[in-house]
Amino acid sequence: MNGLLSGKNILIMGVANDRSIAWAIAQSLASQGAAIAFTYENERVEERVRKLAGTLPNTVVLPCNVTVDTEIDSLAATLKEQFGVLHGLVHSIAFAKTEELEGLFVDTSRDGFALAHDISAYSLVAVAQRMYPLMTEGGSIMTMTYLGAERAMKNYNVMGVAKAALEASVRYLANDLGQFNVRVNAISAGPIRTLAAKGIKDFNSILRSVEEKAPMRRTTEVAEVGDTALFLMSHLSRGITGEIIFVDNGYHIVGV
Numbered sequence: 371m372n373g374l375l376s377g378k379n380i381l382i383m384g385v386a387n388d389r390s391i392a393w394a395i396a397q398s399l400a401s402q403g404a405a406i407a408f409t410y411e412n413e414r415v416e417e418r419v420r421k422l423a424g425t426l427p428n429t430v431v432l433p434c435n436v437t438v439d440t441e442i443d444s445l446a447a448t449l450k451e452q453f454g455v456l457h458g459l460v461h462s463i464a465f466a467k468t469e470e471l472e473g474l475f476v477d478t479s480r481d482g483f484a485l486a487h488d489i490s491a492y493s494l495v496a497v498a499q500r501m502y503p504l505m506t507e508g509g510s511i512m513t514m515t516y517l518g519a520e521r522a523m524k525n526y527n528v529m530g531v532a533k534a535a536l537e538a539s540v541r542y543l544a545n546d547l548g549q550f551n552v553r554v555n556a557i558s559a560g561p562i563r564t565l566a567a568k569g570i571k572d573f574n575s576i577l578r579s580v581e582e583k584a585p586m587r588r589t590t591e592v593a594e595v596g597d598t599a600l601f602l603m604s605h606l607s608r609g610i611t612g613e614i615i616f617v618d619n620g621y622h623i624v625g626v
């Protein structure tokens with residue numbers, strides 16, 4: 371097959387089920403010929419991830435809980451063995467305690483703040499650190515963020531602060547890794563009903579407000595994010611790094 375990503379090896383982290391944004395990204399990348407390595411967080415999701423990966427050609431499935439450095443080390447070693455060269459990394463991982471995603475941000479606990487930042491922001495740095503040395507032919511790294519990084523949004527709370535750290539990390543990583551021909555960007559997606567979104571209180575009212583106010587008058591479809599990820603992973607975006615690209619049907623540009 372001669373696609374935009376033929377001959378490219380891409381690591382996708384963050385598939386939990388067929389609603390995961392990472393899964394939509396995988397489908398877009400596979401449609402253009404990418405060979406994909408998937409990771410799963412733990413045994414609870416392993417079976418589901420293996421089943422999904424099995425529906426695409428050229429895939430491998432490996433474990434990686436991003437809070438454990440040794441698991442990221444083993445992942446890098448296995449990828450080096452299996453792929454030799456890596457061309458892309460998709461980071462689509464976040465977590466905060468449910469109780470921190472409602473009520474007031476001012477009530478955030480020390481533990482909850484640290485955990486949300488560890489999994490949702492630091493993990494990008496931890497993974498990029500071990501993967502860029504495998505990108506010997508140049509590479510593209512991307513992560514997933516949300517408007518709550520820039521605006522104080524009801525119930526998003528500590529996750530918004532973690533996303534702000536993630537977006538700043540994108541810029542610092544981009545500045546570091548450009549010299550190795552590695553680009554680092556983020557997609558800021560509009561709200562999409564996924565497992566992670568279930569944790570956010572009143573998610574339905576957020577979707578309704580987007581339908582009313584977004585210039586395109588509709589919510590974000592997961593395939594729209596997948597196709598932008600395809601652009602970011604391909605040579606078509608070779609001049610873009612350190613950028614946050616909104617895929618939200620224009621919602622973020624609208625005032626009252």
Ligand SMILES: NC(=O)c1ccc[n+]([C@@H]2O[C@H](COP(=O)([O-])OP(=O)(O)OC[C@H]3O[C@@H](n4cnc5c(N)ncnc54)[C@H](O)[C@@H]3O)[C@@H](O)[C@H]2O)c1
Nearest residue numbers: 384385386390391411435436463464514561562564565566
């Ligand atoms: N759904 C939305 O509305 C929306 C909007 C903008 C950004 N995002 C972001 O998109 C990304 C993907 O979320 P999603 O909506 O597809 O939900 P999802 O629940 O399908 O994906 C979240 C993933 O994070 C993984 N994860 C959590 N803790 C982990 C750990 N310790 N180690 C390894 N993996 C871990 C989970 O296994 C899961 O695969 C997240 O960063 C999320 O914040 C989501």
